[in-house]
Amino acid sequence: MAPAVLVHELRRAFAGRAAVDGASWSAAAGRVTAVLGPNGAGKTTTVECLEGLQRPDSGSVRVLDSDPWRAPASHRAAVGVMLQDGGLPTTARPLPLLRHLAALHADPWPVEELAARLGIGDFARTTVRRMSGGQRQRVALAAALVGRPEVLFLDEPTAGLDPHARLDVWSLLRAEAGRGVCVVVTTHSFEEAERIADDVVVLAAGRVVASGTLAEVRGARTLEDVYFELTAGGAR
Numbered sequence: 001m002a003p004a005v006l007v008h009e010l011r012r013a014f015a016g017r018a019a020v021d022g023a024s025w026s027a028a029a030g031r032v033t034a035v036l037g038p039n040g041a042g043k044t045t046t047v048e049c050l051e052g053l054q055r056p057d058s059g060s061v062r063v064l065d066s067d068p069w070r071a072p073a074s075h076r077a078a079v080g081v082m083l084q085d086g087g088l089p090t091t092a093r094p095l096p097l098l099r100h101l102a103a104l105h106a107d108p109w110p111v112e113e114l115a116a117r118l119g120i121g122d123f124a125r126t127t128v129r130r131m132s133g134g135q136r137q138r139v140a141l142a143a144a145l146v147g148r149p150e151v152l153f154l155d156e157p158t159a160g161l162d163p164h165a166r167l168d169v170w171s172l173l174r175a176e177a178g179r180g181v182c183v184v185v186t187t188h189s190f191e192e193a194e195r196i197a198d199d200v201v202v203l204a205a206g207r208v209v210a211s212g213t214l215a216e217v218r219g220a221r222t223l224e225d226v227y228f229e230l231t232a233g234g235a236r
């Protein structure tokens, strides 16, 4: 069976400068894959290619055995996306927004239940514009999850969340993987990767410098030690 997410010799350059430089890796259903790498390593560019928001210059990406750039709406319904800047409409209140998104899907989460799990009820009457960064992030995560997608792409989902919210999100993501979802998380947090990832991909300067199970990548050391060794000089 093809992996849920496949990146094959992906290249993507901006003004002649490679952002992703021949990267190959995959992520499987029922597992959490953490993508780590210094600022500018190519994580967001890769994930945006996987989301169908950018087109590879060469190589290929496949999600649920489709090319996300050309995929029909039915494919998009099976993929949940949380972008780094949230991308939420600023005048919306969270529950009507989530109910609206839920109505677009065949088998959505019950909105009240999802909102309760992410602590959204506490600021249910606040518009996106007036929310704190962490509150906005919880709503963006709920928006990615509400359609019960088969694949979830989450760009730094817990950056800026308080410790309780981080635990809530981690347990939610583990539960989603437990029901068969392919969860792909970009992160700068070793703690996050060590707590939730089954598999790890480390990018540096647009290339894969390590990939495998967390245990394979880490060996007998901490992920942090391995990361610093692999990415020394990799930041731009």
Ligand SMILES: Nc1ncnc2c1ncn2[C@@H]1O[C@H](COP(=O)(O)OP(=O)(O)OP(=O)(O)O)[C@@H](O)[C@H]1O
Binding pocket: 014, 015, 018, 019, 020, 037, 038, 039, 040, 041, 042, 043, 044, 045, 046, 236
């Ligand atoms: N639209 C764009 N135009 C020009 N350069 C871009 C564009 N998008 C990304 N880049 C460049 O491509 C490289 C990779 O960026 P990318 O956002 O993929 O990195 P990242 O690993 O997600 O970084 P971070 O950890 O800071 O989020 C960077 O050098 C960045 O400046």
